[in-house]
Amino acid sequence: MNITVIGTGYVGLVSGVCFSEIGNNVRCVDKIASKIETLQSGGIPIYEPGLQEMMMKNVEAGRLTFTTDLSGPVSESDLVIIAVGTPPLPSGEADLQYIEAAAREIALSMKGYTVVAVKSTVPVGTNERVNSIIASLTDQPFDTASIPEFLREGSAVKDAFNPDRLVLGVQTQQAADLLLELHRPLTENLVVTDIRSAEMIKYASNAFLATKISFINEIANICDKVGADVDEVAKGMGLDRRIGPSFLNAGIGYGGSCFPKDTHALIQIAGNVEYDFKLLKSVVEVNQAQRWGIVDKLLEALGTLQGKKIAVWGLAFKPDTDDIREAPSLEIVPKLVEFGALPQVFDPVAAENFRREYDHESITFAESALEAARGCDAVCLLTEWGEFVNIDLKEVEAVMNQSVLVDGRNVYTAQRVKETGFDYHSMGRPALLRDSFIATQS
C-alpha cells in the first residue's frame, strides 16, 4: 500500500516507520525542513528506543522516504495519515489549525480514491470538519477515517507492534476494507466503529488512565497519614481483574504531551455541550497538587530549603524519553529555586530540552546522577530511569552532605534503603521501613 504520513513527530514518525516495516511504501512529510534533513541523513529528531535502527532498515530497503513537499506523495497514495500536533489553546480546547491546514494541502494534491485518516487526537466532530474542508477543495473521490493512536513514548515501537487494540472509525465499507488490510498484521483486536465513537474512545481512554493515577495518588496521600503502604494497597487492588494492576503507580503525578492536554480538552468538549465533567476536573486538580507533595516532603525533612543543595534525578516526564512536555520537573525545579534551594539536576537524555525551557543561575546541570548528588543535602527522584533505580545508594550517600532521599516514584525497596543511613521519604509508603511483618517480608 502507498501511504503518506503528514507530520514526523512522535506519532507520525513511529507510524511511518512501523507501516514501512510491515511492507508498505511510506512517505513521511513534515513542514520543518531541518527535521526532514535530519531524517534524510539517517538521524532522528526524537529519542525513542529502537526507532532509528528500524527506520534505517526500511530506508535502505527503499520503502521509506522523507520530504517537505506533500504534493507528489499524496497524489500517489491510497492512504494519507494526518499525524500533526493538536496542542492546547489557552481555553484547554485542542488547537485544530494544523489539522485544518493539512486537510487543505491534501485536498489540493489528491488523485483518485484516497482515504484520509486522522491519527492525531482530535475532538469529536473533527473528522467531519476535515471531510468538509477536503470536499470543498476537490472533486476527487475520498473517505475520511479516524485511527487514534495509543502508543506510549519510550516504548512506542514495542507498542506499535503489540497493541492491546486498534480502533478504526469509518464511514464506508471501502475505507474499512483498506484500513483493515493495513492493520491486520499488527493485531487481531480491531475495533471497527463509527468516526465519532473512535474520536471519543481516544479521549475517554486517556481520561480513564489519568483518573486511575489521580485515584492512587489520593490513596497514597491517605496512606501517608494512616501509616499504610500504597504499593501494597495497589498490589492488593490490582489482583482484582476488574481493577487490573496497571497505572496504579503512585508518585508525583502524570505529565507528558497527552494526559494533561487531553484531560483539559475533554473537560472542554463536555463543557461545549453543557456537561460539567466534575470527576475529570478533580483528576486534574489532584494531579496538580501532587507535584507539590515532593516539595512538602523536602521541607519536612530539611526544615528549610534556603541555601540547600538538592539533587534532582530525572527531568523527562517519564523514563526512556527526552520529552519534557508538561513534565513535573518543569514546575518542581522552579519551585525549589523559589524556596531558595540550589538544585543540581541530571537526566540521561532530557537535560538539554529542559534547559531550553527553564534555566536559572541557582541551577547546576550535572553530568551524572552521582555528580548531581555530590555535596547535596537531599536527593529527590522525579523520573524512574533505570540508572537511578539501580544506582548504588551507599555510594550516593557517601558523596552527600546530608543523607535525605525523597523518592517521587516509589522505586526503592525497604531492603535497599535499610542498607543505607538515608532518611527516606516516599509517596504514600510510611509503613515501608517499619519493623512490621510486611516490612520484614519485603
Ligand SMILES: NC(=O)c1ccc[n+]([C@@H]2O[C@H](COP(=O)([O-])OP(=O)(O)OC[C@H]3O[C@@H](n4cnc5c(N)ncnc54)[C@H](O)[C@@H]3O)[C@@H](O)[C@H]2O)c1
Ligand atoms: N506523543 C504521543 O505519545 C502521542 C500518542 C498518541 C497520540 N498523540 C497525538 O498525536 C498527535 C501528534 O502528536 P506528536 O507528539 O507526534 O506531535 P509533534 O508535535 O511531536 O509532531 C507534529 C509534527 O507535525 C508537523 N506538522 C504540522 N503541520 C504540518 C503540515 N501541515 N504538514 C507537514 N507537517 C506538519 C510538525 O512540524 C511536527 O513535526 C497529537 O494530536 C497528539 O495528541 C500523541
Ligand SMILES: O=c1ccn([C@@H]2O[C@H](COP(=O)(O)OP(=O)(O)O[C@H]3O[C@H](CO)[C@@H](O)[C@H](O)[C@H]3O)[C@@H](O)[C@H]2O)c(=O)[nH]1
Ligand atoms: O501508574 C502510573 C502510570 C503512569 N504515570 C505517569 O503518567 C504519565 C504518562 O505515562 P504513559 O501513559 O506511560 O506515557 P505517554 O507516552 O504519555 O502515553 C499516554 O498518552 C499517549 C498519548 O495520547 C497514549 O497514546 C498512551 O496510550 C498513554 O498511555 C507519565 O508522567 C507517568 O510518569 C504515573 O504517574 N503512574
